[in-house]
Amino acid sequence: MRVLVTGGAGFIGSHLIDRLVGRGDNVVVLDNLSSGQLAFIQNHIDDGNVVMVNGDLRSLEDVMKAMSMDIDTVFHLAANPDIRLGTRVTNTDLEQGTVATYNVVEAMRRCDVKRIAFASSSVVYGEGAPMPTPENHGPCMPISLYGASKQAGEGLISSWVGTFGLQAWVFRFANIIGARGTHGVIFDFIHKLKADPSRLEVLGNGLQEKSYMEVGDCVDAILHVMQTAEEPLNLYNLGSHDTASVRRIAEIVVEVTGCTDASIEYTGGDRGWAGDIPKARLGIEKMLATGFDVNMNSDEAIRHTATVLLQEIGLE
Amino acid sequence: MRVLVTGGAGFIGSHLIDRLVGRGDNVVVLDNLSSGQLAFIQNHIDDGNVVMVNGDLRSLEDVMKAMSMDIDTVFHLAANPDIRLGTRVTNTDLEQGTVATYNVVEAMRRCDVKRIAFASSSVVYGEGAPMPTPENHGPCMPISLYGASKQAGEGLISSWVGTFGLQAWVFRFANIIGARGTHGVIFDFIHKLKADPSRLEVLGNGLQEKSYMEVGDCVDAILHVMQTAEEPLNLYNLGSHDTASVRRIAEIVVEVTGCTDASIEYTGGDRGWAGDIPKARLGIEKMLATGFDVNMNSDEAIRHTATVLLQEIGLE
Numbered sequence: 001m002r003v004l005v006t007g008g009a010g011f012i013g014s015h016l017i018d019r020l021v022g023r024g025d026n027v028v029v030l031d032n033l034s035s036g037q038l039a040f041i042q043n044h045i046d047d048g049n050v051v052m053v054n055g056d057l058r059s060l061e062d063v064m065k066a067m068s069m070d071i072d073t074v075f076h077l078a079a080n081p082d083i084r085l086g087t088r089v090t091n092t093d094l095e096q097g098t099v100a101t102y103n104v105v106e107a108m109r110r111c112d113v114k115r116i117a118f119a120s121s122s123v124v125y126g127e128g129a130p131m132p133t134p135e136n137h138g139p140c141m142p143i144s145l146y147g148a149s150k151q152a153g154e155g156l157i158s159s160w161v162g163t164f165g166l167q168a169w170v171f172r173f174a175n176i177i178g179a180r181g182t183h184g185v186i187f188d189f190i191h192k193l194k195a196d197p198s199r200l201e202v203l204g205n206g207l208q209e210k211s212y213m214e215v216g217d218c219v220d221a222i223l224h225v226m227q228t229a230e231e232p233l234n235l236y237n238l239g240s241h242d243t244a245s246v247r248r249i250a251e252i253v254v255e256v257t258g259c260t261d262a263s264i265e266y267t268g269g270d271r272g273w274a275g276d277i278p279k280a281r282l283g284i285e286k287m288l289a290t291g292f293d294v295n296m297n298s299d300e301a302i303r304h305t306a307t308v309l310l311q312e313i314g315l316e
Numbered sequence: 317m318r319v320l321v322t323g324g325a326g327f328i329g330s331h332l333i334d335r336l337v338g339r340g341d342n343v344v345v346l347d348n349l350s351s352g353q354l355a356f357i358q359n360h361i362d363d364g365n366v367v368m369v370n371g372d373l374r375s376l377e378d379v380m381k382a383m384s385m386d387i388d389t390v391f392h393l394a395a396n397p398d399i400r401l402g403t404r405v406t407n408t409d410l411e412q413g414t415v416a417t418y419n420v421v422e423a424m425r426r427c428d429v430k431r432i433a434f435a436s437s438s439v440v441y442g443e444g445a446p447m448p449t450p451e452n453h454g455p456c457m458p459i460s461l462y463g464a465s466k467q468a469g470e471g472l473i474s475s476w477v478g479t480f481g482l483q484a485w486v487f488r489f490a491n492i493i494g495a496r497g498t499h500g501v502i503f504d505f506i507h508k509l510k511a512d513p514s515r516l517e518v519l520g521n522g523l524q525e526k527s528y529m530e531v532g533d534c535v536d537a538i539l540h541v542m543q544t545a546e547e548p549l550n551l552y553n554l555g556s557h558d559t560a561s562v563r564r565i566a567e568i569v570v571e572v573t574g575c576t577d578a579s580i581e582y583t584g585g586d587r588g589w590a591g592d593i594p595k596a597r598l599g600i601e602k603m604l605a606t607g608f609d610v611n612m613n614s615d616e617a618i619r620h621t622a623t624v625l626l627q628e629i630g631l632e
Contacts, residue, residue: 152414
């Protein structure tokens with residue numbers, strides 16, 4: 001089977017490709033390397049299992065180039081990974097999220113490719129949802145521009161399912177963390193301690209509390225669910241069983257890095273930035289009902305991630 | 317108060333402007349007259365109560381031009397009105413819906429305009445929702461490209477509420493019908509009978525059943541809800557109490573037009589086109605709880621609309 005992974009050189013994409021190559025798929029990667037790194041998948045390229053198309057999802061022509069390579073299934077993971085950016089630059093999520101997803105489904109229609117998995121996010125639920133939040137929560141009113149682009153992507157895909165006969169798996173991710181992470185709170189904390197081991201500034205009051213899922217669990221869940229769920233449109237939350245606070249993350253990172261004398265300083269307020277959701281926990285009963293369960297809960301995933309990112313980033 | 321009505325020369329927009337001018341507002345209209353008609357609002361322009369900006373919502377520059385005219389509240393009604401078009405042309409709803417809405421909220425941010433009412437649609441709910449469908453139904457999985465663009469518009473607006481402090485009223489419309497209609501099933505039926513009074517072709521099996529709301533009720537509901545609902549983001553279904561089948565509409569149109577000898581012929585299938593929702597009925601308890609009720613239910617609204625559109629279109 002030949003699959004296309006958009007954003008395949010990125011954090012989650014590269015882990016997914018490890019699995020796809022492992023099960024014997026041929027993989028085409030479409031990535032503009034804006035946040036992904038070729039090094040993440042270089043071994044698979046060298047082995048001839050991955051073909052890299054250096055292109056931009058904002059260009060239908062670039063997407064068509066990759067889509068026309070006899071693709072069976074698309075894993076659409078490419079997106080702007082920096083949620084906070086939307087508070088300063090408002091067209092990034094529209095173009096790299098919404099328009100990019102339009103280009104993907106439109107290229108699928110033109111090339112008669114029928115199966116797509118889409119990386120959506122828990123942030124589509126917005127603020128004030130019951131926790132744990134089930135897939136059938138409504139109305140979904142995202143408060144970040146990133147969340148708006150993920151919701152728009154979901155809608156585009158569901159309309160292509162209803163109008164042009166696609167089959168889709170839409171995954172609403174918890175906070176996905178792990179090796180090769182290129183953004184996010186643990187990544188930021190390590191970089192801050194690298195710059196100044198004596199203090200760690202935390203955005204907000206540290207009481208923000210979210211569910212964390214290790215990236216290996218995430219990509220295993222994707223592939224498992226796709227083998228068990230066979231509706232035209234399949235919607236699944238992917239997350240772990242519990243949550244962790246930002247305070248807890250700061251404590252773990254300080255411990256793992258050995259910067260135990262660092263003073264942890266909070267900027268205050270209930271959220272890190274406008275558009276940040278202070279508390280989020282996904283209902284994962286639907287995922288569990290497929291027979292999949294995670295290997296790590298939030299605390300373990302955070303400790304694991306801090307350990308591997310420390311190796312990747314270094315403190316010197 | 318000075319308000320901006322996008323799509324103000326259109327079907328619903330022009331009725332809204334009748335009310336806005338009636339209550340003493342100054343109105344700026346932004347419309348490219350692609351489906352709207354200047355004649356619908358010419359009287360208000362002549363009276364000096366409406367300023368017309370002939371511009372395209374796809375251009376941020378055009379939207380900025382209208383938005384910079386000291387606007388207090390935006391009524392964002394402009395959109396591609398032809399849902400079926402998405403089955404043939406896939407970028408219309410993306411550009412005239414999603415990107416246009418981005419330009420509206422972005423121009424609001426730049427011009428510090430804080431209040432927006434948005435015309436969304438019952439089609440965001442997708443297929444298989446419980447009926448009557450309440451506002452908190454989830455997940456919303458639209459099956460038409462038009463529905464996807466309305467959902468994307470909702471998400472953009474809610475993210476601007478959450479990130480940049482807008483206040484918004486999002487209205488999910490039932491099928492809005494009435495004078496000056498420029499599309500839709502009654503409009504189509506009269507045009508078909510005008511072309512051939514001996515037969516009326518009906519798309520689908522005629523058992524499609526939806527809720528119809530007279531446009532005067534719709535614009536009254538918008539203004540009433542905006543005066544009573546004061547949350548940062550207010551979401552309301554707008555519709556009537558009941559539904560009517562397409563068979564019933566065909567019978568009423570045949571009767572009103574006097575084409576009583578016309579044979580009504582069904583193309584078959586449970587829907588008019590791919591992406592059409594066969595049955596839809598909105599829960600309107602939330603609207604009713606504001607103290608507003610409709611003057612017409614579906615049958616009355618259809619008969620009224622057939623009568624006035626017959627006068628506007630004519631059979632000769």
